[in-house]
Amino acid sequence: MSPVTRARHLAVRIALVTGALLPAGCGWGSDGKAELSVESAYIPQPVSDTMAAGFLTIVNKGGAKDELTSVTSAVAGSVTLHETVGSSMEEVTSLEVPAHGQLVFKSGGNHLMFEKLKSKPVRGEKVAVELHFAESGTVEVEIPVESATYNPKTGH
Structure with a gap:
């Protein structure tokens, strides 16, 4: 040689x-970035003509965290992020999605508030929502509208 x-x-x-x-x-490789998906999404049919709540789980199978920075939807004038700590609810500008973890929005916990509704979502419809992330860009989701008393089997 x-x-x-x-x-x-x-x-x-x-x-x-x-x-x-x-x-x-x-x-x-893929461990150096977030790999996001959405599960268990639903909106209970709102009683109010002006506001609705939204719940979902953002799953991150990647090795890097990301941050949900905002949410938009044509059905509402604004969609805000709310964090529940103890018995207190407060609006926040962003929420972290941990690496190899999840961000859960559930009744009694973190949730989305659809404010200034342009039309009232009705059970059986789907609401188009855009989730905006600091690193991963925009993820579009169709969220089904369930009955006002809907209680998901997943505990969300």
């Missing part, structure tokens, strides 16, 4: 070994 060929083989081996030792989560 010539010295040049031997050097090339050595360089390839070094590259393979070095690549194998890189720690996960350093921006290499």
Whole structure:
């Protein structure tokens, strides 16, 4: 084997070994970014003509956290994020979706508030919603409208 060929083989081996030792989560492969999906989404049919609540779970299978920064929908003048701590509810500007974790919006907990409704969502309809994330951009979701007394099996 010539010295040049031997050097090339050595360089390839070094590259393979070095690549194998890189720690996960350093921006290499899918572990370096959020992988978001939405589950268990629903809006209870509102009693009010002006406001409705929304619930869902944002699942992140990726190795990096992301942040839900806003929500928009043509059905409402605005959609706000609300965080519940203890028995107190407050509007927040963003909520974190942890790496390999989830952000849960459920009755009695974090939730979306659809304010200044342009039309009242009715059971059986679906409401188009855009979830805006700091890193992942926009995720579009069709949220079904359920009865006002709907109680999901998932506990949300």
